[in-house]
Amino acid sequence: MAVSDMGLLGWGVGVSRAFLMGAVWAALLAGCGGDVLEGGKFMATSEQELELSNYSAAFTASATNGNSAQFPVYLAANEAVMIGACGLNGASPDPWGANVVRLRNPQGGEVTSWGVFSPGSGCPVVSRLSYTAPASGTYTVWAGCISNEACEGTLGISRRKAVVPYSASNTNAARQNTYNKQYYFNGGEVIRVSTCASNAYGSSVSSGNTVLRLFQQIAGVYSEVASNDDAPECGSASELLYEVPSAGYYQIRAGCTGNTSCSANFTVYGE
Secondary structure, three states: OOOOOEEEOOEEEOOOOOEEEOOOOOOOOOOOOOOOOOOOOOOOOOOOOOOOEEEEEOOOOOOOOOOOEEEEEEEOOOOEEEEEOOOOOOOEOOOOOOEEEEEEOOOOOEOOOEOOOOHHHOOOHHHEEEEEOOOOEEEEEEEEEOOOOOEEEEEEEEEEEEEEEEEEEOOOOOOOOOEEEEEEEOOOOEEEEEOOOOOOOOOEEEEOOEEEEEEEEEOOEEEEEEEEEOOOOOOOOOEEEEEOOOOEEEEEEEEEOOOOEEEEEEEEEEO
16 A cells, blocks of 8 residues: 555654554653652653554565654653564564664654663564654654565553662562652553663663562552562563552662662663
């Protein structure tokens, strides 16, 4: 099917031989500031809304020509994102794993950076990218297929809220002596908290074995809502995904397995 200058929810998308399906739906992201992320600082404008976009394409020369599906995405200066067809909430790869995802800056130059992906997803590394924008502006995601194959997929985007370094010891699996950070999350957000470098851009474990717990705070009372130790395919690193049921304050408590010591960077993403 030949499609030219097709609009997606009012966004101009120049496409040839690529059929764009579905709609872009929004998940508002809270911005970061100090120990508490207030929801207003990076609340999404129409340009900052979370894209989850279906596409199908063919003859894209590995997402380098105009047959590629193209999706504009606004990035703030120094904002870090992961974008792709695998390993992200709501993303869905082509059954044959043929997706290729690239990124161009506002001037049209390619700034694709592959390398962070979910090992257990079964997706090729070229189907997911990670990037930190040096300047604010409207960037463009180019989604296509390996070589000149035909493919389809659903793209997801994950916006980073924070990178938090910590060291801890004698935490009884993150039940005491933990490193705590509190954030405000919006209802409906899917939150990723991770020390797993291969799953979350910016995460790392320097030493030891990490444990992560998430608590909801209501009227000064904290209730545990999620936890993880040793995420699949992540070795001694941990990761939790949590869909926020209602807006409010949530506290991340980072510790170590048993009463050992550990040191890591955990990241917080909204998807």
